[in-house]
Amino acid sequence: MKKIIHHIRLYIALFIAKGAIFFLRLSGSGGTSLPGKLALAIYPDILTVLARKYRIIMVTGTNGKTTTSRMIEQILKENRIDYIANKSGANLLSGLTTTLISDVKMNLKSRSHTALLEVDEAAFRLSSKYMHPAVLVVTNFFRDQLDRFGELYATLNAVRDGISRLPDTTLILNADDSLCASLGKEVPNSVIYYGMNKLELPADDTWVESQDASYCLYCKAKYEYLFRSYSHLGHFICPQCGYSRPEALIQVDKILSLSGEFSRAIFYTPSGSFTAQINLPGLYNVYNALAAVSFSEALGFSHEKTIEALSCFESGFGRMESISLGEKSIQVILIKNPTGFNQVLSFLKTVENPAAISFIINDKLADGTDISWLWDVGFEALAEIQDKISRFFVSGIRAEDMAVRLKYAGIFTDHITVEKDYGNMLDDALEHVNSGETLYILPTYTAMLDIRKILKKRFHLKNFWQ
Amino acid sequence: MYQISICHLYPDLLNLYGDHGNIQALRKRMEWRGIDVSVHSVSLGEPFDPEAHDIVFIGGGQDYEQDILLNDLLNQKKEALFHAVEGETVFLCICGGYQLMGRYIKTGSGREMECLGALNHWTISGDKRLIGNLVFSVEGLKQQPDGYIVGFENHSGKTYLGEGVTPLGKVVHGFGNNGEDGYEGARYKNVYCTYSHGSLLPKNPGLADELITLALKRKYPDFVSLQPLNDSLETNARISLIKRFTRK
Numbered sequence: 001m002k003k004i005i006h007h008i009r010l011y012i013a014l015f016i017a018k019g020a021i022f023f024l025r026l027s028g029s030g031g032t033s034l035p036g037k038l039a040l041a042i043y044p045d046i047l048t049v050l051a052r053k054y055r056i057i058m059v060t061g062t063n064g065k066t067t068t069s070r071m072i073e074q075i076l077k078e079n080r081i082d083y084i085a086n087k088s089g090a091n092l093l094s095g096l097t098t099t100l101i102s103d104v105k106m107n108l109k110s111r112s113h114t115a116l117l118e119v120d121e122a123a124f125r126l127s128s129k130y131m132h133p134a135v136l137v138v139t140n141f142f143r144d145q146l147d148r149f150g151e152l153y154a155t156l157n158a159v160r161d162g163i164s165r166l167p168d169t170t171l172i173l174n175a176d177d178s179l180c181a182s183l184g185k186e187v188p189n190s191v192i193y194y195g196m197n198k199l200e201l202p203a204d205d206t207w208v209e210s211q212d213a214s215y216c217l218y219c220k221a222k223y224e225y226l227f228r229s230y231s232h233l234g235h236f237i238c239p240q241c242g243y244s245r246p247e248a249l250i251q252v253d254k255i256l257s258l259s260g261e262f263s264r265a266i267f268y269t270p271s272g273s274f275t276a277q278i279n280l281p282g283l284y285n286v287y288n289a290l291a292a293v294s295f296s297e298a299l300g301f302s303h304e305k306t307i308e309a310l311s312c313f314e315s316g317f318g319r320m321e322s323i324s325l326g327e328k329s330i331q332v333i334l335i336k337n338p339t340g341f342n343q344v345l346s347f348l349k350t351v352e353n354p355a356a357i358s359f360i361i362n363d364k365l366a367d368g369t370d371i372s373w374l375w376d377v378g379f380e381a382l383a384e385i386q387d388k389i390s391r392f393f394v395s396g397i398r399a400e401d402m403a404v405r406l407k408y409a410g411i412f413t414d415h416i417t418v419e420k421d422y423g424n425m426l427d428d429a430l431e432h433v434n435s436g437e438t439l440y441i442l443p444t445y446t447a448m449l450d451i452r453k454i455l456k457k458r459f460h461l462k463n464f465w466q
Numbered sequence: 467m468y469q470i471s472i473c474h475l476y477p478d479l480l481n482l483y484g485d486h487g488n489i490q491a492l493r494k495r496m497e498w499r500g501i502d503v504s505v506h507s508v509s510l511g512e513p514f515d516p517e518a519h520d521i522v523f524i525g526g527g528q529d530y531e532q533d534i535l536l537n538d539l540l541n542q543k544k545e546a547l548f549h550a551v552e553g554e555t556v557f558l559c560i561c562g563g564y565q566l567m568g569r570y571i572k573t574g575s576g577r578e579m580e581c582l583g584a585l586n587h588w589t590i591s592g593d594k595r596l597i598g599n600l601v602f603s604v605e606g607l608k609q610q611p612d613g614y615i616v617g618f619e620n621h622s623g624k625t626y627l628g629e630g631v632t633p634l635g636k637v638v639h640g641f642g643n644n645g646e647d648g649y650e651g652a653r654y655k656n657v658y659c660t661y662s663h664g665s666l667l668p669k670n671p672g673l674a675d676e677l678i679t680l681a682l683k684r685k686y687p688d689f690v691s692l693q694p695l696n697d698s699l700e701t702n703a704r705i706s707l708i709k710r711f712t713r714k
């Protein structure tokens with residue numbers, strides 16, 4: 001009898017969640033967490049039941065998890081693997097549940113056999129109670145939204161704790177990040193490390209490097225670096241206890257070019273080397289590609305398909321998204337922490353003519369309620385190229401704070417427009433862009449959702465869940 | 467030409483919440499007035515010379531990193547820092563830096579970590595993080611006649627003040643020192659301590675100018691006052707937060 005009631009509750013949960021997904025899509029709101037929340041409330045174990053039906057690939061870490069997931073997705077497509085993925089940044093437990101529910105039929109049969117899930121690094125520990133991924137990719141650990149997650153080391157330890165429940169999962173870890181690499185120490189799992197070989201890098205003068213992890217995780221001595229790519233990533237070695245960058249199985253041996261649109265690099269893998277073009281700018285995306293290549297290698301996919309996937313790859317939800325308006329265009333780039341922001345600024349420095357830049361800063365929970373990290377970003381780099389930029393716009397809940405930040409970075413105050421109304425800001429900004437030029441919009445997470453709604457209305461963009 | 471030297475203590479360890487903004491505000495607001503500014507970092511293993519600097523800044527850090535520097539602070543810099551405090555050098559100590567200036571920090575496991583003891587306050591680890599926007603009022607702040615300071619706090623330690631130390635202000639919105647007695651920060655001689663981290667000084671130019679004025683008066687007895695600046699962006703940022711959190 002108890003078993004039957006259990007079953008009935010499971011079906012009710014499934015039915016209600018599916019109904020919610022249907023109505024949310026109908027209303028065009030693209031809500032991705034509510035259906036999962038409802039299902040979890042009615043049948044808390046639903047995720048365990050559903051997760052058993054899939055080969056699960058998980059991606060977590062502070063930066064680049066969306067881009068890495070999209071690259072892996074492209075690799076799955078090239079290899080004709082049917083899969084379901086949580087595409088729209090619905091990376092908490094409720095979002096994962098919604099994703100799986102939308103794929104299973106009412107008879108509990110799944111349409112796909114592989115699930116590619118991007119998981120928030122703070123939600124990962126909880127998720128490990130319900131799902132046992134075949135592969136877990138961890139990108140890196142940077143300071144991010146400290147007020148929500150507590151401190152960086154607490155996040156790292158939560159991920160470590162989650163992994164301890166998953167001894168059969170293959171771990172794909174960033175060897176160049178002393179924090180991420182430590183996850184592979186003394187665990188029974190099979191571990192694949194990726195990283196950059198000592199290589200020549202273009203000089204980057206963006207900022208005093210952030211110091212997220214300059215001291216040894218084990219003995220607190222200051223790391224020495226034989227090679228540094230950016231921030232705390234590189235070939236670290238602790239002079240006191242000897243903790244050092246593990247040997248990487250998958251490496252980038254050489255970067256052939258880094259431009260405003262793409263990068264070309266030589267990848268080394270145990271099955272041979274190859275050159276690939278990564279259809280996204282920035283050194284950080286070379287790391288994301290490394291993670292994706294490691295995944296390909298773990299599953300034994302061919303190099304040709306991987307190369308194809310990296311070169312035809314389209315950017316993920318709002319991470320770096322272009323909208324062409326005939327002569328002019330708009331590019332939206334999500335910003336969420338100092339390291340990511342600095343990378344975007346060094347990208348803007350490579351752009352020939354960044355006509356107008358609009359910063360939209362919110363301080364809601366999903367953005368991080370503490371915006372003091374704006375002072376850890378090297379906007380001073382923008383002051384050097386301000387003669388190329390016709391106007392700076394600031395908007396969002398914290399527009400005024402952002403204006404002050406730009407002023408102290410050396411941007412002339414009469415080049416800064418504070419405009420809280422997104423519509424007006426967009427009109428005004430597009431007037432400052434000539435044909436052939438681009439307006440760059442740099443929003444925080446919830447600001448991106450808002451600005452995207454307006455862009456969607458005006459320029460008929462795709463829906464969130466597509 | 468007036469010359470001011472700023473010392474940033476442990477910038478590689480205590481740099482958590484946009485502390486750079488405070489240094490940048492001091493630097494820019496002096497440069498805009500034609501005052502010559504230099505900023506010096508003093509970190510682990512490097513000596514602190516109490517005669518060399520006019521303003522000392524200590525920021526916040528993760529607990530993990532505070533551990534590393536306690537040794538260095540107590541064994542290598544204690545006397546020199548005492549000397550500077552008693553000699554009325556201007557100090558701005560924020561969050562972790564604030565706690566380190568006091569007598570001790572009692573951790574969650576009951577361990578008492580000895581701190582500098584330059585000020586008579588102490589910190590006891592709480593089980594709840596005190597996080598959020600912070601508004602507090604300070605008496606007698608020129609240029610910010612309403613007396614309101616805006617910022618953001620994020621600490622689990624609860625700080626209590628002993629004799630000889632006065633609170634920096636009264637909490638209007640947020641938690642402040644301990645979330646209990648309604649006070650925020652500490653003052654002793656020219657030492658200013660607060661839990662308001664990050665862009666404290668850029669958004670509160672009146673406080674920035676007060677620190678600069680104190681430093682100039684101490685070094686140049688004939689110095690009278692700073693020339694005013696156009697602070698409209700700063701004031702807008704401050705006022706918008708006061709309105710949002712105090713309905714004033």
Ligand SMILES: [Zn+2]
Nearest residue numbers: 216219238241
């Ligand atoms: Zn070590």
